[in-house]
Amino acid sequence: xxxxxxxxxxxxxxxxxxxxxxxxxxxxxxxxxxxxxxxxxxxxxxxxxxxxxxxxxxxxxxxxxxxxxxxxxxxxxxxxxxxxxxxxxxxxxxxxxxxxxxxxxxxxxxxxxxxxxxxxxxxxxxxxxxxxxxxxxxxxxxxxxxxxxxxxxxxxxxxxxxxxxxxxxxxxxxxxxxxxxxxxxxxxxxxxxxxxxxxxxxxxxxxxxxxxxxxxxxxxxxxxxxxxxxxxxxxxxxxxxxxxxxxxxxxxxxxxxxxxxxxxxxxxxxxxxxxxxxxxxxxxxxxxxxx
Amino acid sequence: xxxxxxxxxxxxxxxxxxxxxxxxxxxxxxxxxxxxxxxxxxxxxxxxxxxxxxxxxxxxxxxxxxxxxxxxxxxxxxxxxxxxxxxxxxxxxxxxxxxxxxxxxxxxxxxxxxxxxxxxxxxxxxxxxxxxxxxxxxxxxxxxxxxxxxxxxxxxxxxxxxxxxxxxxxxxxxxxxxxxxxxxxxxxxxxxxxxxxxxxxxxxxxxxxxxxxxxxxxxxxxxxxxxxxxxxxxxxxxxxxxxxxxxxxxxxxxxxxxxxxxxxxx
Numbered sequence: 001x002x003x004x005x006x007x008x009x010x011x012x013x014x015x016x017x018x019x020x021x022x023x024x025x026x027x028x029x030x031x032x033x034x035x036x037x038x039x040x041x042x043x044x045x046x047x048x049x050x051x052x053x054x055x056x057x058x059x060x061x062x063x064x065x066x067x068x069x070x071x072x073x074x075x076x077x078x079x080x081x082x083x084x085x086x087x088x089x090x091x092x093x094x095x096x097x098x099x100x101x102x103x104x105x106x107x108x109x110x111x112x113x114x115x116x117x118x119x120x121x122x123x124x125x126x127x128x129x130x131x132x133x134x135x136x137x138x139x140x141x142x143x144x145x146x147x148x149x150x151x152x153x154x155x156x157x158x159x160x161x162x163x164x165x166x167x168x169x170x171x172x173x174x175x176x177x178x179x180x181x182x183x184x185x186x187x188x189x190x191x192x193x194x195x196x197x198x199x200x201x202x203x204x205x206x207x208x209x210x211x212x213x214x215x216x217x218x219x220x221x222x223x224x225x226x227x228x229x230x231x232x233x234x235x236x237x238x239x240x241x242x243x244x245x246x247x248x249x250x251x252x253x254x255x256x257x258x259x260x261x262x263x264x265x266x267x268x269x270x271x272x273x274x275x276x277x278x279x280x281x282x283x284x285x286x287x288x289x290x291x
Numbered sequence: 292x293x294x295x296x297x298x299x300x301x302x303x304x305x306x307x308x309x310x311x312x313x314x315x316x317x318x319x320x321x322x323x324x325x326x327x328x329x330x331x332x333x334x335x336x337x338x339x340x341x342x343x344x345x346x347x348x349x350x351x352x353x354x355x356x357x358x359x360x361x362x363x364x365x366x367x368x369x370x371x372x373x374x375x376x377x378x379x380x381x382x383x384x385x386x387x388x389x390x391x392x393x394x395x396x397x398x399x400x401x402x403x404x405x406x407x408x409x410x411x412x413x414x415x416x417x418x419x420x421x422x423x424x425x426x427x428x429x430x431x432x433x434x435x436x437x438x439x440x441x442x443x444x445x446x447x448x449x450x451x452x453x454x455x456x457x458x459x460x461x462x463x464x465x466x467x468x469x470x471x472x473x474x475x476x477x478x479x480x481x482x483x484x485x486x487x488x489x490x491x492x493x494x495x496x497x498x499x500x501x502x503x504x505x506x507x508x509x510x511x512x513x514x515x516x517x518x519x520x521x522x523x524x525x526x527x528x529x530x531x532x533x534x535x536x537x538x539x540x541x542x543x544x545x546x547x548x549x550x551x552x553x554x555x556x557x
């Protein structure tokens with residue numbers, strides 16, 4: 001049984017496109033990334049799974065249950081971290097966490113303490129006094145306090161500082177080892193690569209690719225910029241494509257073994273070098289070409 | 292009951308502020324009464340000089356100002372009937388519309404709780420808040436009657452008046468809740484619903500002007516609960532009770548049906 005399953009999900013907002021024919025499956029204890037630019041349909045898909053909006057056609061299932069018919073049972077097993085955190089501004093963090101806990105049976109107060117400690121959350125502060133990052137931490141703790149089997153996050157690292165991002169990733173790793181399934185949307189490829197087992201790319205409401213991180217790693221798609229007087233030698237690098245020059249800086253895309261790239265670069269007189277992961281747009285272009 | 296308790300906690304301050312203001316208005320009007328009661332003749336002459344239409348709108352034709360209950364029912368048409376309904380509207384608006392426009396609905400609806408349960412608890416909060424306001428106002432009104440009403444008063448009419456106001460406030464809250472749930476976007480909900488409440492109030496006034504306009508009275512709950520008429524007649528027409536029943540049943544049914552299938556964008 002798949003833990004999360006989307007089957008031909010389609011949603012229009014009046015005449016405007018939400019998502020079209022979205023299908024994917026997520027296995028138990030899998031961390032699944034959902035990447036795409038703003039307005040691609042990530043939040044629409046997540047909202048359908050949470051029963052916040054209703055699809056025009058298709059099915060959304062979590063733990064084998066239908067997200068519309070069995071929404072109540074599903075939500076007791078799901079923790080949701082929203083992209084934009086808006087809770088009651090007058091309430092204190094402690095009140096919000098207690099309110100959140102009141103919806104579940106048998107919440108362990110010690111576990112809430114542990115989560116608050118882990119994310120350095122001050123429970124006495126009012127929600128409106130918190131920074132974006134701290135608001136996000138409240139969203140994370142309230143989503144995890146009932147030890148859900150499934151975690152759904154809409155851009156969970158948005159606003160978090162690198163230390164907290166690290167702690168969140170560590171926590172996701174621990175939860176995965178306990179059998180928890182994580183489904184999260186992002187537009188940052190690096191975090192998807194670091195954290196996920198597989199990912200789906202969505203653009204203009206349609207899934208354009210579902211791939212494992214392992215196979216993406218094998219492809220080793222990099223953006224390389226080299227400052228060199230030997231442009232001709234750069235152009236001859238095996239697997240270098242789309243080579244463009246701007247003064248003495250040569251830019252190219254590379255798909256292949258990193259070791260081979262370094263060997264070839266070592267034969268060139270280099271003044272400076274930048275090797276970067278591609279942006280999400282670059283990756284989209286790459287997959288578009290591949291599709 | 293967690294949603295109910297949370298909602299009550301969030302709203303109790305505003306309920307108490309509204310109650311304090313309306314109670315202060317009640318006491319202020321009551322304080323004027325002894326001096327008005329002294330000059331009944333002057334007041335009656337003044338009334339005769341006023342346009343008939345004006346008197347009809349406010350139900351002041353052949354009105355006996357020597358009676359404190361009549362006096363309170365007349366002045367209450369503004370601060371209990373109208374302002375009380377504005378309070379009920381704003382509270383109903385806040386419970387759904389504000390939650391969507393301030394995007395806090397997502398928090399609640401992503402929890403394991405059925406939408407029908409959420410709406411029931413929110414309705415219960417509305418009912419409790421209206422009951423608190425009306426009960427306190429009624430209590431102070433009772434004290435005023437005991438203190439200033441030297442010649443005694445008709446208890447039946449007194450309780451009927453307050454019951455009619457309570458039903459009105461509950462019905463207005465139900466109506467506003469239903470409208471806000473049915474509206475897809477929440478941007479202009481406040482102006483739309485408060486505007487509608489005022490239109491209904493004015494409609495009730497117009498319906499009293501001529502016989503031809505009388506049919507309008509069936510379309511506005513403000514007429515059903517017109518305090519001046521109720522105190523004067525000592526009864527509430529059964530047709531209006533039936534209309535109240537229909538209005539509340541229909542709005543509740545629509546609210547629950549639409550809310551259970553509504554897309555929440557917030």
